[in-house]
Amino acid sequence: MRILAVCGMGIGTSVLLxxxxxxAVRELGLDAEVEVADIGTARGAAATAGLVLTSGELAAELGDVDIPVVVVANFMDAEEIRRAIAEGTGR
Amino acid sequence: MADTSLSTLLPADAIVTGIAAEDWRAAIRAAGELLVAGGAATSDYIGQMQAAVDEYGPYIVIAPGLALAHARPSEAVLHTGMSWAGLARPVAFGHPQNDPVELVIGLAAVDHDGHSGALSRLARMLGDPERLRELKKMREPRAIHEAITEYERGE
Structure with missing residues (x-):
């Protein structure tokens, strides 16, 4: 599975995410790759991905996509990100 | 992919604490001026970083008290670099969970990849709430730079 880390510009926040x-993927034992996308390319990239992780504002901007979009508030909080991925992948 | 160290991208000269900033624009300007002083960007980049918040919202406040100020790679970026602007008083960025901000990390990047190793190490370093708290309390730029260098050496 591909997981998209989405931010406005694709160079900062999403790299940290x-x-x-x-x-988190390693800790959950998932077979998944994490990729970075900016908000401009995220809709297209979401067509072949399984899960989107992003902020609240950008989730609203992204709008409806066919895959789960999970909002992360604290991009540095390993526990929150683990929960977000677990929720988004049904683990 | 070039993997420059975090301690090289964020030199002691780009670390300043006790900065008086009245609002988020001033806080971003402070981090941007450090990037300009270090030769990583031209002054145009400061406005681009502020415009990114106007356009996409305060999501650059990536963790409680911590903002990662940055814009897209552009002509205003001269080389990849980072800055550390510790604020004298916390300022609000309008983030629902992570306000107020005490530390602004500035990032100028020439591309999407050259800094990803260093930024990932920064994420792991600041991802430890205890360590983040300690670093935010430190006032002396050389001591902060030393702590970053030590962390990198140990990773």
Missing amino acids: KANAEK
Whole structure:
């Protein structure tokens, strides 16, 4: 499965989110790759992904996509990100 | 992919604490001026970082008390670099959970990849709430830089 870490610009926040999400994926024992996308390319990328992680504002901007979108408030909180991925993947 | 160390991208000269900023724009300007002083960006980049918050909201407040000020790679970015602007008094960015902000990390990047290793290490370092609290309390730029270098050495 591909997990998208989405931020406004794709160079800062989502890179941090990706680093923490990769750690969470390992801890949950999931077979998943985490990729970074900016808000402009995220809708297209979501077509072939299984889960989107992003902030509240950007989730609203992203609108309806066919895959689960889970909001993360604290991008540095390993526990919150683990819960978000577990929720989004049905674990 | 070049993997520059965090302690190189964030030199002691780019670390300042006790900055007086009256609002989020001033806080971002402080982090941006440090990027400009270090030669990572031109002054145009400061406005681009502020515009990113106007456009996408305060989500750059990535954790309680911590903002990662940045804009897209542009002509205003001269080389990839980071800055550390510790604020004298916390300021509100309008983030529902993570306000107020005490520390602004500035990031200028020439591309999407060259800094990802360093930024990931920063994420792991600041992802430990205890360590983040300690670093936010530190006032001396050399001591902060030393702590970052030590962390990297140990990882």
